[in-house]
Amino acid sequence: MGELEIIKQKIAAKILQKSNLKTKDLEEKVRREIRFARYFRHPNIIRLYEVIETNTEIILIMEYAPGGELYD
DSSP states (O other): OEEETTTTEEEEEEEEEGGGOOSHHHHHHHHHHHHHHTTOOOTTSOOEEEEEEOSSEEEEEEEOOOSOOTTO
16 A cells, blocks of 8 residues: 555555466456556456556555455
8 A cells, every 4th residue: 555646646556477377367467457557447346557567566556545455
């Protein structure tokens, strides 16, 4: 969790290791989901602000949602 200086809003970063995306099919599914998430603007969907890609990671900068994990 961090805070975006420009708008003073809390953000979350999700880091995906490319090595964990075992198959090209899984990697393509992740990329497709990212592509779609860029267009979502709804109060019940966490907003994706930015995607940073390195040689080993895909970093998603997203709206912060307090309250813990969905699965908890």
